[in-house]
Amino acid sequence: MIRVWLIVGVIAALFYINSIVDCAMAERERVRGVPKAAWIPIVVVFAVIGGVLWFTVGRPRRGNGGRVRTIAPDDDPEFLRNLERDRRQQERIRRLEQELSDLDDTPKKKSGDSDGRRDA
Structure with a gap:
């Protein structure tokens, strides 16, 4: 007992x-x-x-019997949309940086200057 x-x-x-x-x-x-x-x-x-x-x-009370539903990143449409948005944004930044680089590389010629330099 x-x-x-x-x-x-x-x-x-x-x-x-x-x-x-x-x-x-x-x-x-x-x-x-x-x-x-x-x-x-x-x-x-x-x-x-x-x-x-x-x-x-x-x-x-818990929904789904207490189980938390997880979604793999490649199945989550929101995640995939964000990836595409980030890719477009990075591409745009790359293009803008390239344009800035091209502008910096081209010599600026002033009227009367043959090589673009000014000497005092």
Whole structure:
């Protein structure tokens, strides 16, 4: 009989710790029922009953069964649009730099100057 009570105690302690940690890690804006600041004392004071209340009433609902949907970059249309925009922008910068370089390389001739230099 002592083994049964020991196993029940260990399971209750693990459930208690899990409910406290889950309550503390939940996002404040998504907690249901009372505010998050009230849930932590409820779970701590009422132990197992507080944990059951937390998991049934207060825990935030998650869409997709709690799974976060990730999209690979090559499947994300927004990412691909940004790549194309960045490529066009880099090409435009390269062209402008080339035009500036061409303008710097061409000698400027003044009227009356044959080599474009002025000597004092």
